Amino acid sequence: MRYLLLLTLAISLYGGEKFVLIANKNFPLKELKKEQIKQIYLKKLRFINETPIVPINYTPRDPLRKEFENKILKIPPKRLKRYWMKKHYLGIRPPLTQNSSKSAILFVKKVDGAIAYIPHSELTQDVKVIYK
Amino acid sequence: MKQILLILLFVVVVLKSDEYQIGSGIKIPKLNIYVGGYITADYIQRRDDYNRLRIDDIALITYGNYKRFSYLSEFEIKDAYFKEWGKKKSEETNTHLKIERLYFDYVYSDKLEFRFGKFSTPAGYWNLTPIGALRDSASNPYLAYILYPRYSTGLQVSYEDHLNSGLAYTMMIQNNDDLDDRYNNILIKQHSVAGVEHVGEDISVKANIGYFQTKSTTKFYYFLLSAQYDQPKYQLTAEYGARNKSVPYSLYVQGVYHIASKHDIIGRFENYKIDEGAYRNEKIGVLGYTYRPISPITYKAEYQLRSYTNESQLKLSFSILF
Numbered sequence: 128m129r130y131l132l133l134l135t136l137a138i139s140l141y142g143g144e145k146f147v148l149i150a151n152k153n154f155p156l157k158e159l160k161k162e163q164i165k166q167i168y169l170k171k172l173r174f175i176n177e178t179p180i181v182p183i184n185y186t187p188r189d190p191l192r193k194e195f196e197n198k199i200l201k202i203p204p205k206r207l208k209r210y211w212m213k214k215h216y217l218g219i220r221p222p223l224t225q226n227s228s229k230s231a232i233l234f235v236k237k238v239d240g241a242i243a244y245i246p247h248s249e250l251t252q253d254v255k256v257i258y259k
Numbered sequence: 260m261k262q263i264l265l266i267l268l269f270v271v272v273v274l275k276s277d278e279y280q281i282g283s284g285i286k287i288p289k290l291n292i293y294v295g296g297y298i299t300a301d302y303i304q305r306r307d308d309y310n311r312l313r314i315d316d317i318a319l320i321t322y323g324n325y326k327r328f329s330y331l332s333e334f335e336i337k338d339a340y341f342k343e344w345g346k347k348k349s350e351e352t353n354t355h356l357k358i359e360r361l362y363f364d365y366v367y368s369d370k371l372e373f374r375f376g377k378f379s380t381p382a383g384y385w386n387l388t389p390i391g392a393l394r395d396s397a398s399n400p401y402l403a404y405i406l407y408p409r410y411s412t413g414l415q416v417s418y419e420d421h422l423n424s425g426l427a428y429t430m431m432i433q434n435n436d437d438l439d440d441r442y443n444n445i446l447i448k449q450h451s452v453a454g455v456e457h458v459g460e461d462i463s464v465k466a467n468i469g470y471f472q473t474k475s476t477t478k479f480y481y482f483l484l485s486a487q488y489d490q491p492k493y494q495l496t497a498e499y500g501a502r503n504k505s506v507p508y509s510l511y512v513q514g515v516y517h518i519a520s521k522h523d524i525i526g527r528f529e530n531y532k533i534d535e536g537a538y539r540n541e542k543i544g545v546l547g548y549t550y551r552p553i554s555p556i557t558y559k560a561e562y563q564l565r566s567y568t569n570e571s572q573l574k575l576s577f578s579i580l581f
Contacts, residue, residue, distance in 0.1 A: 162460075163422060172421040174369040179326075203491055205520055208554050209393075212282050212580065215295060216389045218322030218331035218364075 146191060146244040148258035149232070153239045154178070159257045164199050167242065169210070170219050175240070182222040183231045183243035191228070195244050282555025282580040284320070292323035297392045301576035307569035308345040313338055315576075318359065318390070327367070333360040333389075337442065358439035359410070360389070369422070374415040377438040381415060381429045382407055382452055382467040383485040383498050392578035395494075396525045396547050397559035400511035405533055406500045407452070407469055407481050408445040412438040429454045436474075446474045462488045479503060492517055505534040513545075523549040525561065542566045555580040 148164060155176045159167070166172040168182050185192040187204070196207065211221045225231040231243035236253055250256065284295030296319040303311045318335040334356050342350045362376030379386055385403050388394050403409065413433030420426065433450040440446050452469035465485040472478050483500035499510040509531035516524050525547035532540040547561030559576045 166421050172369060174327075174366055175422075176369065205554070206491070212554055213388065213393050215283050215293075216297075216320060216393060216580075218293075218320075218324075218329060220293070 145247045145259070146195060147247050147250055147256050148242060148244050149235055149250070149254040150242045150257045151235050151237075151239050152253065152255055154242065154255055154257065156257065157255075159242075161199060161258070164258060165201075168200060168222060170214065170222070178240040181238055181241040183234055183241060184222040184224045185228075185231070186224055186226065191244065191246060281553065284581075290323065291325065292321060295320045295581060297390060297578060297580045299392050299576060299578040301397065301574060303572055303574050305346075305570060305572040309343065309347055310345045311341070311343045313342070314340040316391070327365055329364045329366075331360060331362055331364075333358075335359045335442070355441070357442040359442050361438060370418055370420050372417045374417070375413075377410055377412040378415065380407060380409055380411045380450070380452060380469075381417075381431055381454060382469060383465065383483050383500075384463075384487050384496055385485075385498060392557060392580055395515045395523055395549055396513065396527060396545065397549075397561045397574045397576045398545065398563065400498075400513070400527065400529050401531045401533075401541075401543070402498055402500060402509040402511055402529070404444050405506055405531065406483065406502055406509055408443055408447050408450055408471055410437065410443045411447075411450050411452075412436070413450065425458050427456045427458060429456075433471075440474075445471070447471050448474055461490065462486065477504075479505070481506070507532045507534075509533070521551050525549060540566075 148159065155178050163172065167180050168184070170182075173180060193204075196202065196204065200207065202210065214221070225234060225243070228243070228245040228249050231245060232249065232251060232254065235241040235243050242257065247259070284293040286293050296317075298317050299315045301313060301315055303309070316335055316337060317339050318333055320331065320333045322331040323329065336354060337357055338351075338353050340352050358377060360376075360378050362374050362378045365373045365375075367373060379389060381387065385394075385400065386409055391399070411431055411433045412435060413431060415429065415431040418428045430453050431451060433447070436448055437443050437446070449472040450469070451471075452467055454465060454467040456463060456465040463486070467483040467485075469481050469483075470479070479502050481500060481502040483498060485498045486496070488495040493514060493516045495512070495514050497510070497512040499508070500506075501508050511527055511529040513525065513527040518524055525545065527543075527545040527547075529543040529545070530541070532538055543566070544564045545561055546564075547559060550558045557576075557578045559574075561574050563572050563574065565571045
């Protein structure tokens with residue numbers, strides 16, 4: 128019971144942490160609106176100016192991903208799964224996944240059009256914040 | 260028969276792969292190409308003692324991209340096995356591989372995209388769900404068969420200003436024969452369609468106008484108005500269209516209610532009038548149930564109550580996506 132309470136506390140604390148959306152320093156825009164982020168993560172918007180956009184996601188059970196999908200995409204996981212299944216039959220793949228926010232940050236630093244959401248506490252200097 | 264065996268062999272290889280997740284295809288190592296497919300089967304029992312069992316589709320899809328270019332191919336064996344009994348008796352197998360879709364895309368900019376090849380005609384919402392297995396109901400509304408050619412072979416241009424407006428424009432032109440006219444509902448040699456769509460948070464609306472010329476040189480003009488309303492618990496889709504000479508009107512309204520995570524119920528009302536020598540004016544009510552034990556496997560059941568009562572029917576279907 129004690130462990131269950133601790134787990135619930137840990138999840139609620141994590142859930143309370145805000146995420147920020149970061150991009151490579153060469154990303155063509157200064158900021159993105161919620162609707163634009165949604166379009167990028169649903170692969171409806173794939174280029175901005177001349178730059179191909181590479182959204183980074185986490186594994187399906189990652190709590191930060193659940194938070195992001197609730198607040199930005201606003202699509203329940205089952206329906207999102209069906210959405211990507213439909214897209215598969217239209218030749219479109221879901222966003223790339225990284226195992227941790229650290230590897231997502233490394234990816235964003237290396238690739239011009241890459242964007243990723245990370246916990247606010249892990250924000251570093253070498254990336255651009257485009258949504259918070 | 261060889262084609263069926265090759266596809267089944269591919270399915271076995273795919274299912275045994277470690278990285279494979281059912282329903283999302285598999286990547287060919289070292290190439291940016293994905294391969295997937297689907298199999299569907301259905302059974303119909305009509306009130307006038309007509310029964311039909313068939314393996315409807317065995318399809319193989321490949322797609323890939325390189326920088327701004329991408330391609331998709333879909334080859335399909337239609338009616339691989341087909342048996343009718345009762346009022347009409349027949350049994351046959353087919354192994355001819357048909358081209359359902361084969362196209363190349365070029366993303367010119369964040370607003371402008373080009374498509375070239377054979378693809379689903381960019382009209383309405385129903386026609387743009389690429390395969391039946393992904394749709395909620397076991398059957399398609401009549402509007403999807405009678406109003407316009409479901410596939411076109413030509414050039415499509417799409418424009419959407421994602422960053423500033425919710426409007427999307429599409430224009431498609433075909434001025435040649437179908438890439439594989441064994442796979443289309445209407446045999447055409449010319450087709451053009453233009454559309455504008457407003458995509459909102461919950462509701463999307465679309466208007467299309469089109470023109471096509473059949474191989475027998477008959478010319479048709481048509482329009483289609485479509486709307487889709489999406490909520491977490493349910494989805495409503497409605498389409499209304501007409502065609503000069505032979506389809507004074509055709510419409511359907513469909514609702515899908517997600518009763519639980521794997522269970523949906525579907526209700527649809529259809530009304531159409533078509534000139535088949537004499538006018539056929541029909542109303543159809545559809546009540547259906549869809550069960551997905553896992554997302555890529557679907558069992559569907561529906562009953563169609565039709566104003567031509569002898570044609571009222573039960574339809575069951577099964578599909579697996581891989």
